Amino acid sequence: MLTKIYGGAVFGIEAIMVAVEVNVDKGIGYHLVGLPDNAIKESQYRIAAALNNVGFRVPGKRITINMAPANLRKEGSAYDLTLSIGILTASGQIANSNLEDYVIMGELSLDGSLQPITGALPIAIKAKESGFKGFILPKTNAAEAAVVEGLNVYAMENILDVIDFFNGVGDIEPMDALEFSSFKERVAPIDHDFSDVKGQEGVKRCMEIAAAGGHNIILIGPPGTGKTMLAKRLPSILPPMTLDESLETTKIHSVVGKTTNNGLMIQRPFRSPHHTISSAALVGGGSYPQPGEISLSHNGVLFLDELPEFERRVLEVMRQPMEDREVTIARTRFAVTYPCSFMLIASMNPSPSGYFNDANAPISSSQAEMKRYMGRISGPLLDRIDIHIEVSPVPFDKLSESRRGESSSQIRERVMKARKIQNQRFSDNGIVHYNAQMPPNLIRKFCSLDSESLNLLKNAMERLKLSARAYDRILKVARTICDLAGEKEINGNHISEAIQYRSLDRES
Template sequence: MLKKVFGSAVFGVEATTITVEVNVDKGVGYHLVGLPDNAIKESNFRIAAALQNNGFKIPGKKIIINMSPADLRKEGSAYDLTLAMGILTATNQIKADDLENYVIMGELSLDGTLQPIKGALPIAIKAHEEGFKGFILPSQNAKEAAIVSGFNVYGVDNITQVINYFDKGEALEQTIIDVKEEFNKSLNFPEFDFADVKGQEGIKRCMEIAAAGGHNIILIGPPGAGKTMLAKRLPSILPPMTLQEALETTKIHSVVGRVKENTGLMAQRPFRSPHHTISNVALVGGGSYPQPGEISMSHNGVLFLDELPEFKRDVLEVMRQPLEDREVTISRAKFTVTYPCSFMLVASMNPSPSGYFNDPSAPVTSSPAEMQRYLSKVSGPLLDRIDIHIEVTPVPFEKLSDERKGEGSIDIRKRVTEARERQTDRFVESESVHYNAQMNVKQIRKHCRLDDTSKELLKTAMERLNLSARAYDRILKVSRTIADLEASPHINGSHISEAIQYRSLDRDGWLG
């Protein structure tokens, strides 16, 4: 007898429906075909034990299982439940007339309980698009899949529930979530708040500008100045994610199995902080069967690279193209996958190997030559993609001991959100540009026009500070954001003056 049951495979951030055909005939043998990996090939042992422990068995007949399309590589243990249900129906141990109307996925334990799977959200989206009646999967992933509205999602704890649903008509509890409620939950209760930061008012202002315009930023300062503390609080002042952004972000985290159990939509912007020993594949994504890297996990959020010069140069260089294109394409001989990676880059670094500026009062000092050699580990083309450079100095004792709290993240976020809304209106006709940091040269010339006084100020600054040519466009972008925060339709001299301060690494003589 031949029976069909449906599962799904995830490539990139999209799912492909897999048809599992189970044919039982005279003879002996168990044959699994259709490019399964080792985890799937080993499934017959897990399935046999799970069925045995729940009153069923794999009969001693010739069983041929084909996973179609046969030219696509299938991987992972999530097909255990799919294969088990196919075997049970093909061998007439249970009746399941409605089986072909469902996508069924789940990893089996030896006692028949189900373990969570990866990619539940893209699988549910694809199943809904293709007109399946429902999706049966482990209960730990049910909320994640139930984000897809108008689609029946059933979370189950063991194989017996699935068998009884088809064979005996016992009802399964449908998982239903209120997407808007999930989306709005905890938006106004940031884990890390700018109110906790003592002093550093100038740096907080700089972070507000970076958040408002989506600008990449690098913080330069000695150990203990608060660089990491400030970076961790940046997501709390970014505008709340739109529903579309939340779906995109949840989808990527679902593919790698990083959505927390019993959690639906990701409402908070992601913050990723990889260690400096990370490989280029782990950062941008890849592998034999490509998976998203840290830059894609940071999509719609923040990627924080602490101690930037300690990262391998080739690791940093592979970020150059994704920073510009906001997506990364990974090519293999038989297929190509593209992952989105629209993130804000926040980097921090010490000014020298000793950790301190060229200052006689510092505990340990480095010569200007040592500082230059250390800073040169970060290439010019990468720095070219960072709009704001800011020096972070240690906080004096008087401010550290001050009991008064600073301005909280929620208040700062309101100003940032208003500035972003102005940018959204400005770029309403552009599909690829949504905020100031994404402006190309043509848009800079259109939206960053200067009056004669501002032009003269910028000219004088570039000549006196010997600012590089690449600093020109960056200053205009940042000054446009500063103007947006003040609700000013035009850029004036004060906006230009402030933006010039945020190009520390372009200044001639910065090293003393």
């Protein structure tokens, strides 16, 4: 008997429907075709044990399974449930009334319980687009799939639940879908608040500017000045995620199985990889490409602590993705593209000892050591970082005062007002949403300068020998400073403040 059942495969962050044809005929054998990987080939052992432990069996006949499209590589153990239900249906052990109306995915344990899968959200979106009525999957993944309106999502804990569903036994209801109208009411908790930071008012100002315009920022200072503490608090002043941002971010995390049971992500991601990370782990890659840390930081923050300790070749692979806000991973027969629109926060010591030019420091570094240390970061990479700010040690009287600083909620209000101005400015352009994303044509349009500001910027460019990219960065930061001030035109004060945030250019 021949039957057809459906699953899904994830390609990049999008899904493709996979038709699984199962034929049970006279003879003996188990034949699985259609480019399955080893995990799928091994599924016959998990399926046999699971069915036996729940009171069913794999028929002692010739079983032929084709996974179409046959030219697409299938991978992972998420097809266990798909194959099992196909075998049971083709052998007449369960009904075949409306099987083709559902997408069925899940990994089997030997006792028949269902384990979570990856890519549930992209598969659910594709199932809805393809006209399927429902999606049957493990209970752990059901919340993220249930955000797709118009698709019935059935959360199952055991293969017996799925068998009963198709046999019409019991009363299994679909999950309630997330009401998108209530999405704005879901506010991400603030785990790290700026009110905990003592002193560092100038650095807080820089963080506010970076958050308001989506600018990359690097913090330079000796150990113990609070660089990491400040970086961890940046997400708390970023605007709440929009529904589109939340959907796209959740899809990326779903592909690698890093979602929670809460459905859509409402908290902007904060990723902080160790400096020993490889280039493939940072930008994505592998034999079967997976998104890297820069894509997992999409719509959030990527924090690189002790930037010079990262291998230079690893940092260099970020240059193009930082400009394009997407990364394409090419293999011989295919290429996948992952979005990676993130804010980069980097931190570093001013020298190998961490106390360059500090006469009271226990260890000092020579000028030659300093140059070698700074040489680990290329100029083109530094050009892509809009704001360079020095972080000084906090004096004792600031550390000991009981008064709390300004809260993240207060700073976020100003950031959101500035972002609102930018959203209105770029409303006719669907690609650009904030100042850091402005291409050259929009910089010319929205960052015009009067003669005084132009002369000020010209003198700074000549004295500091800044590149053309640094010129654009200064204009973008000045535009954000202007937006925070609620002013329409950039003036000399905005330009001079933006120039101050090029510390590494001044040091060079």
